[in-house]
Amino acid sequence: MEISGLIAFNIVTGIATLVLITIGLAVIYGMMRIINLAHGEFMMLGAYTAATAVEHGVNIWIALLILPPIVVALIGLILERCVIRFLYGRMIDTMLATWGISLGLVGLITSIFGNVIHSVPTPVGGFNIGGYGASGYSLVLVAASVIALGGLYLLMRRTDFGLILRATMQNPRMAASLGIHPPTVFMSTFALGAGLAGFAGGLLSPISGVSPSMGAAYVARAFITVLGGGPAVIMGTGLASGLFGLINEIVSFLSTPVLGEVALLVAAIVLIRNLPNGITGRFFRSSL
Numbered sequence: 001m002e003i004s005g006l007i008a009f010n011i012v013t014g015i016a017t018l019v020l021i022t023i024g025l026a027v028i029y030g031m032m033r034i035i036n037l038a039h040g041e042f043m044m045l046g047a048y049t050a051a052t053a054v055e056h057g058v059n060i061w062i063a064l065l066i067l068p069p070i071v072v073a074l075i076g077l078i079l080e081r082c083v084i085r086f087l088y089g090r091m092i093d094t095m096l097a098t099w100g101i102s103l104g105l106v107g108l109i110t111s112i113f114g115n116v117i118h119s120v121p122t123p124v125g126g127f128n129i130g131g132y133g134a135s136g137y138s139l140v141l142v143a144a145s146v147i148a149l150g151g152l153y154l155l156m157r158r159t160d161f162g163l164i165l166r167a168t169m170q171n172p173r174m175a176a177s178l179g180i181h182p183p184t185v186f187m188s189t190f191a192l193g194a195g196l197a198g199f200a201g202g203l204l205s206p207i208s209g210v211s212p213s214m215g216a217a218y219v220a221r222a223f224i225t226v227l228g229g230g231p232a233v234i235m236g237t238g239l240a241s242g243l244f245g246l247i248n249e250i251v252s253f254l255s256t257p258v259l260g261e262v263a264l265l266v267a268a269i270v271l272i273r274n275l276p277n278g279i280t281g282r283f284f285r286s287s288l
Helices: 001-030 037-053 060-082 089-115 135-160 160-171 174-177 182-208 217-231 233-254 257-274
Strands: 126-129 132-135
Touching: 001 037, 001 132, 001 233, 037 182, 037 217, 037 233, 060 182, 060 217, 089 135, 089 160, 089 174, 126 160, 126 182, 132 135, 132 174, 132 182, 160 174, 160 182, 174 182, 217 233, 217 257, 233 257
Parallel strands: none
Antiparallel strands: 126 132
């Protein structure tokens, strides 16, 4: 029973982590159709924001939960205004541009902070599941993933901004004819996705370490999960994260984390081969 409880706890934590890693990219790629290769670097900026704030004496919870999404959303807004807004509708060009942005951000952060690993203290202690130790911070990650998904759902379904955003993404010309300014909506959506990536980076900084190259560890899993989830941003992210997180954690527990990552990749290949449009492209088509 103790082993099964520990496995279940690790599975839930793995799913929550995958949700946090993916949700920002799901907004930018899933809704805007922008292949954002700088997604990992947005997470890295969120982690550095948290680490810098903690080093300067800011309350740990403010440093982890509040500052990273705000700072990275502002950076995303600036990048959208300076670069991305000229490339809408040109998927390959946006892919190359965001790749260049990712390289530039890595170089900039390396020149400022150095190529060393910074640490952020974990604000929550551990607890025991039977005779096994578990991290209490994992519960924070689970709660944060639920809040992120639930908050995004409420934003999209219950607010005027969400309605305008969804309408503009589906048909910008029709939205413009109704008095909506699509460039402002695009800017806001990109900033939202960047902010969610920063939120994930800040939250994951205590368990991953903070370095200029940390984003590379997350971007592949984020793209795999978004593609597996399909066009429905929230439902797709939840379902694909649940499936891939379950497979990854079970195989990692039974063998090694490396084989867990391999199993995740194999599962994604099989899924996309049989469901080219993702889970929600075949099922749950009317979901958000």
